[in-house]
Structure formats: structure tokens, C-alpha cells
Amino acid sequence: MIVSLKDSVKLFGISIMTCCAVTVCNLFLNYYLDLAAVAHLIDNPAAQKFYDAQLMTAKVVCAVSGGCLAATTVVMLFFYIKHYIDSHSREIGVLKALGYSDLKIAKGFFVFGASVLVGCLAGCLLSFILMPRFYELQNADGYLPDMAIRVHWTLLVFLVLLPASVFGLIAVGYSVLKLNQPCVNLLKGIVKTKGKSRDSKDKKSFLEDMRSSTLRSRKTLVFFIVFSSFCFSSMIQMSASMKDLASNMMGLMIFIIGVVLAFTTLYIAVSSVIRSNQKNITMMRVFGYDSADCKRSVLDGYRPAAYIGFVLGSVYQYALLKVMVSIVFADIEGMPDYKFDFPICFITLGVFIVVYEGIMFAYGQSMKKIPLKQIMSE
Amino acid sequence: MIEIKNLTKNYGKGESRFKALDNVSVCIKDGEFVVILGASGSGKSTFLNVISGLETIDSGSVAYDGRQLEAMNEKELTKFRRENTAYIFQQYYLLPHLTVEKNIKLGAELDNNKDFFPLIEAIGLAEKRKKFPAELSGGEQQRVAIARALAKNPKVLFLDEPTGALDESTGRLVLDYIIQLQANRGFTMIMVTHNANIAETADRIIRMNSGKIVGITENTHKKTAYEIGW
Ligand SMILES: Nc1ncnc2c1ncn2[C@@H]1O[C@H](COP(=O)(O)OP(=O)(O)O)[C@@H](O)[C@H]1O
Ligand SMILES: [Mg+2]
Numbered sequence: 001m002i003v004s005l006k007d008s009v010k011l012f013g014i015s016i017m018t019c020c021a022v023t024v025c026n027l028f029l030n031y032y033l034d035l036a037a038v039a040h041l042i043d044n045p046a047a048q049k050f051y052d053a054q055l056m057t058a059k060v061v062c063a064v065s066g067g068c069l070a071a072t073t074v075v076m077l078f079f080y081i082k083h084y085i086d087s088h089s090r091e092i093g094v095l096k097a098l099g100y101s102d103l104k105i106a107k108g109f110f111v112f113g114a115s116v117l118v119g120c121l122a123g124c125l126l127s128f129i130l131m132p133r134f135y136e137l138q139n140a141d142g143y144l145p146d147m148a149i150r151v152h153w154t155l156l157v158f159l160v161l162l163p164a165s166v167f168g169l170i171a172v173g174y175s176v177l178k179l180n181q182p183c184v185n186l187l188k189g190i191v192k193t194k195g196k197s198r199d200s201k202d203k204k205s206f207l208e209d210m211r212s213s214t215l216r217s218r219k220t221l222v223f224f225i226v227f228s229s230f231c232f233s234s235m236i237q238m239s240a241s242m243k244d245l246a247s248n249m250m251g252l253m254i255f256i257i258g259v260v261l262a263f264t265t266l267y268i269a270v271s272s273v274i275r276s277n278q279k280n281i282t283m284m285r286v287f288g289y290d291s292a293d294c295k296r297s298v299l300d301g302y303r304p305a306a307y308i309g310f311v312l313g314s315v316y317q318y319a320l321l322k323v324m325v326s327i328v329f330a331d332i333e334g335m336p337d338y339k340f341d342f343p344i345c346f347i348t349l350g351v352f353i354v355v356y357e358g359i360m361f362a363y364g365q366s367m368k369k370i371p372l373k374q375i376m377s378e
Numbered sequence: 379m380i381e382i383k384n385l386t387k388n389y390g391k392g393e394s395r396f397k398a399l400d401n402v403s404v405c406i407k408d409g410e411f412v413v414i415l416g417a418s419g420s421g422k423s424t425f426l427n428v429i430s431g432l433e434t435i436d437s438g439s440v441a442y443d444g445r446q447l448e449a450m451n452e453k454e455l456t457k458f459r460r461e462n463t464a465y466i467f468q469q470y471y472l473l474p475h476l477t478v479e480k481n482i483k484l485g486a487e488l489d490n491n492k493d494f495f496p497l498i499e500a501i502g503l504a505e506k507r508k509k510f511p512a513e514l515s516g517g518e519q520q521r522v523a524i525a526r527a528l529a530k531n532p533k534v535l536f537l538d539e540p541t542g543a544l545d546e547s548t549g550r551l552v553l554d555y556i557i558q559l560q561a562n563r564g565f566t567m568i569m570v571t572h573n574a575n576i577a578e579t580a581d582r583i584i585r586m587n588s589g590k591i592v593g594i595t596e597n598t599h600k601k602t603a604y605e606i607g608w
Pocket of ligand 2: 424
């Protein structure tokens with residue numbers, strides 16, 4: 001079969017994403033289950049309120065982070081499959097020409113579930129490492145009876161085996177859809193192009209045309225860039241507020257997750273744009289465009305997406321924390337009021353601009369290093 | 379004028395070191411049409427890439443009207459390419475997600491050339507200018523590549539087996555376009571081929587073998603693309 005287990009190693013983005021999701025979910029669900037088990041020990045109304053709030057937090061955190069990350073993982077999975085089919089279109093075309101059915105070829109994509117399995121296992125491991133400290137902090141509040149960690153094996157099924165097989169099946173299903181195209185197109189490597197771009201105004205310069213067509217041809221990457229800066233902005237700002245609202249540990253955890261997700265998705269998106277445009281970049285340079293021109297036409301189109309992601313992230317984290325503080329913790333005394341933190345927002349924005357533009361600049365410089373001869377050696 | 383002196387190019391290091399170009403010297407006049415002829419692996423492409431500034435020079439020198447390529451840094455080389463050269467490859471290397479017209483713009487814009495429509499007509503693709511490369515035949519794609527190269531009004535045009543991927547009749551057609559455009563515009567043209575027949579269309583033939591020039595002949599009986607054998 002054409003898809004091998006080795007190919008699924010390249011899907012490390014998915015592993016990282018699911019690892020983050022499972023870490024958070026396992027931590028909170030495990031806590032949730034242990035909490036539910038001590039429900040009968042609660043004897044006063046204040047503790048009851050606190051208990052309800054804790055239960056609610058666990059649910060909200062799992063639903064939001066788990067849901068968000070699962071959805072993004074699906075998008076990323078689709079992206080990898082499409083990319084795989086595009087870059088192996090000739091081999092796949094030959095198989096189809098020989099009479100392999102779409103389903104038979106698609107079945108091979110089940111191994112992409114392995115990347116999810118790896119990520120989930122790593123996430124579980126990580127969460128069990130973090131768990132003692134997490135419980136210690138929760139117990140320190142003293143409102144609720146002390147809790148010991150119990151390992152819930154059912155959680156492992158729901159957080160590891162189930163996601164891995166579901167994602168494997170999704171991979172098969174999606175690749176069946178993607179493989180359903182004429183054999184000739186696969187053999188010739190014809191990528192579907194939208195008719196719209198034909199009629200675009202001819203006033204645009206070549207570099208502008210190049211920029212917009214790069215954007216159009218890889219729409220998923222726009223999503224990744226938005227997601228990347230969304231994570232960066234929301235989680236860093238949230239982690240700063242978390243210090244006041246929850247604990248330093250929660251803040252740090254969210255900070256790390258945010259940074260990891262942001263850089264992973266950014267890396268995947270940008271390296272994919274550059275890889276798929278390598279020939280075009282080389283061709284432009286052969287003709288005398290410099291690396292700054294190439295960067296402008298290939299990478300700069302994503303800039304608005306990055307800043308939109310940042311704004312969305314800021315709004316999202318504000319809304320989420322506001323809801324948590326004013327609804328979930330409404331009855332808990334001593335909860336500080338939550339307001340949008342402008343200084344933190346501006347600092348985060350400043351760091352974001354420096355980091356994002358710096359990375360883009362570095363990628364632009366790296367275009368200089370693509371040997372011009374490469375284009376002839378195929 | 380392009381003066382090439384004692385040019386050497388090695389690939390690999392140590393034991394696997396390989397001399398792709400061995401002490402090559404030749405002069406190419408302005409407006410001349412030169413063919414580099416040699417068997418596969420004789421170093422023709424390497425020669426073309428080195429003298430056009432796509433690859434670095436190990437030793438020796440390449441000078442365009444006295445300006446030495448080997449002395450230029452990356453920025454100067456880019457500027458040099460922008461102002462002087464254009465390239466046509468065996469594989470056309472059009473940008474797949476841009477239309478014919480916009481592919482040609484890639485070249486045109488480097489010379490601020492707004493008036494490139496006549497060029498599209500000249501290659502006979504006026505009707506197909508809104509099509510994407512994948513919707514064209516090989517010969518048509520190569521004609522787009524020709525228009526793209528000429529749209530920047532290069533002083534020197536480099537071609538590496540431009541008809542290598544085409545069948546005979548398309549090959550003749552494309553070759554004819556190239557030769558006519560060169561005759562009309564008078565730029566310098568250096569073309570690589572392994573086909574001795576094609577070489578008969580040139581002003582001068584440089585024969586290569588094992589990285590060396592083994593013979594240079596003036597071609598007194600220049601033929602057209604339709605007179606040569608294939
Ligand atoms: N990047 C490279 N690394 C090592 N050897 C190379 C490289 N490029 C070309 N060669 C070798 O140099 C020789 C000449 O190659 P080339 O100039 O492409 O020949 P031609 O175009 O005449 O067929 C060949 O033997 C080839 O294997
Ligand atoms: Mg060659």
C-alpha cells in the first residue's frame with residue numbers, strides 16, 4: 001500500500017495538537033470524576049457552591065479546549081491527506097489505472113490515526129505527571145474534602161483509543177472523497193483551479209497576482225495562520241489573567257500550550273507554503289526577482305490572517321474569562337472582578353509583531369538558500 | 379560580449395569529486411546564436427548554468443562586457459539576472475496557479491514592459507491567454523515560457539534543450555518561433571542541445587565532451603527549423 005506508518009510520523013502537528021488536548025482533558029476529567037465521587041461528603045452550602053463551580057469549570061475547560069482542538073485536528077488531518085494525495089498523485093493515479101478502487105487505496109490512510117494515538121498517549125502521560133501538583137493545589141483551597149488521585153481506565157479508552165480509531169476512520173472517509181477524481185487528472189497532477197481568478201483585474205502587478213493566487217490555492221493554510229495567532233494571543237493573555245483568577249500552575253500550563261500550538265501550526269503552514277512554491281520561487285529568482293520579492297508574493301498574503309487571528313484571540317479570551325468569572329464563579333466570594341487587561345494585551349501584541357515578522361523575515365532569507373540549479377534536476 | 383576563461387566546475391568532495399567543467403574558454407559575441415552540442419552528461423547544462431550566474435564558479439572567469447560574474451555577490455547577481463538574462467528550460471516551469479497572461483507578466487514586469495500583448499500574439503496564444511498551464515499542450519506551454527523570457531527583453535537568452543520534451547512537429551514549430559524572434563530582436567542566444575540537427579540552425583556550434591570543449595565551428599550553412607532533419 002502506498003501510505004505507510006512512516007508517513008504518519010510526518011503528521012507530528014496532529015500529535016502535538018492531540019497531546020495538548022488530551023493533557024488538559026485528562027487532567028480535568030480525572031479531577032471531575034474524583035470530585036463527583038466525593039459529592040456526598042459535602043455538608044455546607046458554601047462548599048456546595050464551590051463544588052458546583054469546580055465541576056462546571058472542569059466541564060467548560062474540557063468542552064472548550066477539547067472541542068476546539070479536536071476541530072482543528074480534523075482540519076489538519078484533511079490538510080495532510082489532501083497534501084499527501086496531491087504530492088503522490090502520480091503513484092495514486094497509476095494504482096487507480098491498474099484497477100484499485102478508491103476505497104482500497106483510501107484504507108491505507110487509516111494509519112494516519114497512529115499520529116493521534118501517539119499524541120493521545122503522550123497527553124495522558126503528561127497529564128499524569130502534572131496531576132499530583134494539580135490535585136495538591138486544588139486541595140490547598142480547603143473548601144472541599146481532600147482528594148486522592150484515582151486512575152480512571154475508562155478515560156483512557158475515551159481519550160486514547162476512541163480518538164485514534166475515529167480519526168483513522170475520518171482519514172479513510174475523507175480520502176475516499178478526495179480520491180474520487182478522474183484518473184487522468186491524478187496522473188497529470190492537475191490541481192483544480194477556481195475559475196474566478198481568470199477574470200481578476202489585470203491592473204494588478206505580477207507580485208500581487210502571485211500573492212493572491214498563493215492564498216487562494218492554499219486556503220486551509222489561512223485557517224492555520226489564524227489559528228496560530230489566535231492561540232498565541234488568547235492563551236498568553238489568558239495565562240496572565242489566570243495568575244490572579246486561578247493558580248500560577250494553570251497560568252503556566254496555558255502559556256506553554258498556547259506557545260506550542262502557535263509555533264507548531266505556524267511552522268506547518270509556512271513550511272508547507274514554501275515547499276509547495278519552491279519551484280515558483282526558484283523560477284522567480286532565475287528571472288531576477290530577489291528574495292524580498294519572493295517573500296512578498298508568497299508569504300505576505302497571510303499577514304492580515306495573522307492579525308485577524310490575534311484580534312479574535314483577544315476577544316475570545318476576554319469573553320471566556322468573563323463568562324467563567326461572572327457565571328460559573330458568580331456565587332463564590334472573594335473572586336476578583338475580571339476586566340480586559342489592556343497593558344497585557346499591548347505587550348502581547350508587541351511580542352507577537354516582533355515574533356511573527358521576525359519569523360517571516362527569517363523564512364524570506366531562507367529563500368535565498370534554495371539552490372537555483374535545483375529546478376533543472378527534475 | 380561574453381568572455382569565458384579557464385572555467386572549471388567540480389561537484390562533490392574527496393573521492394567522489396567530479397569535474398563537470400574542465401578548463402573551458404570561449405568568447406561569445408553580442409547578437410550571436412550559439413549552440414552547445416554534446417552527449418548527455420557532457421556538461422552542457424552545467425556550462426549554461428555557470429555562465430548565466432545560476433551556479434557558482436569554482437575557478438576561471440566569466441565576464442559580460444568586462445563585468446565579472448565571479449566577483450558579484452548574491453545581490454549583484456540578482457540585479458545582473460534581472461537586467462540581462464532570461465531562461466527557457468526543457469521542463470517549462472510555468473507557475474501552475476497563474477494564467478498564461480500572468481505567467482508572461484512574471485517576465486514583463488522586470489523590464490516594466492506593459493506592452494507584452496503583441497508577444498502573446500506572436501507565439502499564437504492570444505486566445506488562450508486566460509488559460510492555466512495544465513490546460514495547454516506541451517508545445518503551447520513552451521511557447522508561453524518563450525514569451526515569458528522574451529517579455530523582459532533580455533540581452534542574453536539561455537535555452538536548455540527547449541524542444542527536448544516535444545514531438546517533432548511541435549518541436550519544429552517552437553524552434554522556429556525562437557529562431558525568428560532572435561533574428562528580429564537581435565539578442566544573444568545560447569542554446570544547449572544533444573541533437574546535432576538542431577545545431578545546424580546556429581551561427582556557431584560549440585561541441586562538448588566530458589566537461590571540455592572539443593571543437594568550435596562556424597556554421598556557414600545556417601538552416602531553418604523546417605530544413606533540418608529531426
Ligand atoms: N549537482 C550535481 N552533483 C553532482 N554531479 C552533478 C551535478 N550536476 C551535474 N552533475 C554531473 O555533471 C555531469 C554533467 O552534467 P550536465 O551538465 O547536466 O550534463 P548535460 O546537460 O550535458 O547532460 C554529469 O555527469 C552529472 O552527473
Ligand atoms: Mg542537461
